[in-house]
Amino acid sequence: MKSSSSNKNITIVVISVTVLLALWALAAWKVGSEHILPGPWKTLTATVRLLGEASFLAVVGHTLLRGLLGFAIAAVAGLSLGIAGGLSDGVNAFMRPWVVIMRSTPVVAFILLALIWFRNDSVPVFIGVLTMFPMIYINIVDGIRSVDEKTVEMARFYGIPRARMVREVYLPAIAPFVVSGISSAVGIGWRAIVVGEVLSQPQYGIGTVMHSAQTFLQVDILIAWTVVAIVLGAIFEWLIRLAERLLIKWK
Template sequence: MRASTGRDSPRLFLLSLLFALALWAGAAAVVGREVILPGPVAVFRLFGRLFYRGETWVHLGMTLFRGVLGFLLSYLAGLFIGLPCGLSRRFDAFFRPFLVGLRSTPTMALILLALIWFRADAVAVFVTFLAVFPLVVQNVTDGVRSIDPALLEMARVYRLRRGKLYRRVYLPAILPYLLAAAASGLGLTWKVIVAAEVLAAPRWGVGTRMDRARVFLATPEVLAWTILVVAVGLFFDRVLETTVRRRFFPWE
């Protein structure tokens, strides 16, 4: 499903990281103006300064909190709608237009409406919820549909009780899809949350800081925050990929 964890993959990862840094440093040297494109050294120096400032962690913490909250709400709601969608074609047919509509709504439109409706703090949570929700529903629906009918037939012959059928047959069968839903949902979360914060400008939030830095043409700071958000995304992805996978898929 994901990139292989072969023996030389950490080395390749390091290599591609070095390549990216070299590319970046080269481009910065060619441009030659820190306001347009600061080099890696300048950005990491600023990153170091941010690191020792307490405020930084409050900003990051609030963004994380909003992201995780919005994601969890949409994940739960996605399960709640996705399971019946997978089990019943009619339920799916009823919900599909909503989901397709929601998915093709520009994120910016959601943010603008949320700005009208909610306080600045809640905007990002609401937007994350709506943006991630259709993704989760789709994954859960696909997961339920993917269950081998032959296994269900077997369960019927041996008269498995309904509770056991759901717990021991359905749930493990859709678990990989639930994990995929979480991975892609979280990935989307970090993108959307920063956009929402940039526009809503809550008191605390990475997006707010990024926009402030942009106004002051503090380009290194914009990039430093960006790197921080990317690191958060990578961290969550690794956690899902390793811890959760090992915990839930002992048979693989």
């Protein structure tokens, strides 16, 4: 039953992607200019060419490194402040306005300010931290608040020592919230970092090469890099789901 319905879903996904590619090809044929809208085939060959270029790894590597650095800073800050905010109403009340501001400010406003304040290389990292931190923070706070008091009372009654309480009661309880916080943070943060690169133009970066492709009207290259960014984003999402399945087996 389950496998037949997942087979059906795969068929639907294949049809959906085919329709998308067909519409794209149709639009490209209608436009009739490869400089404005290249078709899927032309884009695919451009993507394959990119993969063979000497600078490909440097470009992707720099963007990945910025993403990783921004994520690490956001995760450490979000985890530690989130735990503090989950345990203390005072800390959470203090953090609330910061988080609301970070979440409601248009990303581009932060980028424009960061361009004035930081070196080009650090702008995307800064933007990544600002977009990822609030997602992680909010999820950790919610996770800690979700820990069932009655279960904690039971564990205390049986004299479970603090280290085991943290390891066997609190951490497993907040794990699903950590995963969902990280998942939404990475989804948004990855895109924000690329936008940051477009505007700050570091020497290497996916955003940098997208911008120069746009300047020189190399639309096939621009879409090819977009495809690369999408594939990398999908790989992150897959890795997070994999970690979730390994960490959270009980659901």
